[in-house]
Amino acid sequence: MTVPIRHAVYGLPPADLADIPEEAVQVSPLIPGSARLEDVPPGTLAGATLLAPPGTMERRYVLALALRGLEPGGTLLALAPKDRGGARLAKELAGLGCTVADAPRRHHRICTTIRPAAPEGLEAATAEGGPRHVDNLALCTQPGIFSWDRLDPGSALLLASLPALKGVGADFGCGLGILARAVLASSAVTGLGLIDIDRRAVEMARRNVGDPRATVRWADIRAADPTLARLDFVVTNPPFHDGGAEDQALGKVFIARAAEVLRPGGTLWLTANAHLPYEAPLRAAFRHVTPVASASGYKVYEARK
Numbered sequence: 001m002t003v004p005i006r007h008a009v010y011g012l013p014p015a016d017l018a019d020i021p022e023e024a025v026q027v028s029p030l031i032p033g034s035a036r037l038e039d040v041p042p043g044t045l046a047g048a049t050l051l052a053p054p055g056t057m058e059r060r061y062v063l064a065l066a067l068r069g070l071e072p073g074g075t076l077l078a079l080a081p082k083d084r085g086g087a088r089l090a091k092e093l094a095g096l097g098c099t100v101a102d103a104p105r106r107h108h109r110i111c112t113t114i115r116p117a118a119p120e121g122l123e124a125a126t127a128e129g130g131p132r133h134v135d136n137l138a139l140c141t142q143p144g145i146f147s148w149d150r151l152d153p154g155s156a157l158l159l160a161s162l163p164a165l166k167g168v169g170a171d172f173g174c175g176l177g178i179l180a181r182a183v184l185a186s187s188a189v190t191g192l193g194l195i196d197i198d199r200r201a202v203e204m205a206r207r208n209v210g211d212p213r214a215t216v217r218w219a220d221i222r223a224a225d226p227t228l229a230r231l232d233f234v235v236t237n238p239p240f241h242d243g244g245a246e247d248q249a250l251g252k253v254f255i256a257r258a259a260e261v262l263r264p265g266g267t268l269w270l271t272a273n274a275h276l277p278y279e280a281p282l283r284a285a286f287r288h289v290t291p292v293a294s295a296s297g298y299k300v301y302e303a304r305k
């Protein structure tokens with residue numbers, strides 16, 4: 001029997017800004033293995049602590065889900081950096097029918113509220129931030145996923161540059177499955193592993209990539225995965241932001257992981273912003289590195305092990 005969640009924590013709030021009960025259960029979609037906030041039965045949480053996400057629709061969605069999950073009199077603590085949604089938190093909670101205590105601390109805004117007897121606008125907020133079909137992508141998607149409502153220019157350049165691949169490969173940071181769909185258009189591809197750290201992306205990729213050759217996993221590519229070995233190819237548009245700040249180490253980890261899992265002669269196809277210094281780690285990890293395309297501030301590389 002599943003033990004009910006009594007306190008939910010979303011994300012990784014700074015320890016000096018929020019006290020997290022030991023029994024709190026993580027519900028962030030960006031931490032593999034976490035519970036789903038969407039699955040918390042209404043009115044069952046004694047408390048919730050949220051490091052609120054930066055996107056407006058995503059943030060209102062999470063706030064509404066937390067309020068829906070709280071029992072009458074349950075406490076919600078939501079915080080965010082001032083320049084990443086924190087300045088709007090109190091107003092957004094008020095718009096959901098809450099009376100809010102708002103305090104600034106260490107460049108964050110910390111909002112505390114008791115669940116009102118009759119929260120307002122929860123259905124609208126959860127509908128706005130929930131999964132939907134976007135016509136211009138012809139895909140299922142959800143606010144909060146990388147480039148959720150448009151094809152980003154880096155992926156577009158990689159799509160235009162990819163040859164017909166063959167064998168068994170992986171899509172690191174698969175997102176909605178846009179690259180995977182293009183890769184699987186080649187009948188010579190016999191298997192493709194789609195991996196992403198965002199549960200929402202994984203759920204949408206499962207909807208968007210209906211191919212028996214594909215397997216989709218919710219995982220952090222930085223963690224070892226014994227199922228990835230001697231691959232023929234890897235495709236990736238690696239992230240270079242972590243928590244809103246540019247982090248070039250993320251892309252370098254993707255490059256190193258690709259080199260580890262590819263067989264000798266296997267290839268990495270990578271797209272990245274042109275300003276990112278990835279050529280040096282590519283040349284350190286691969287025998288041959290070829291710049292294939294450059295446009296709109298992005299580059300595509302083919303790297304052969």
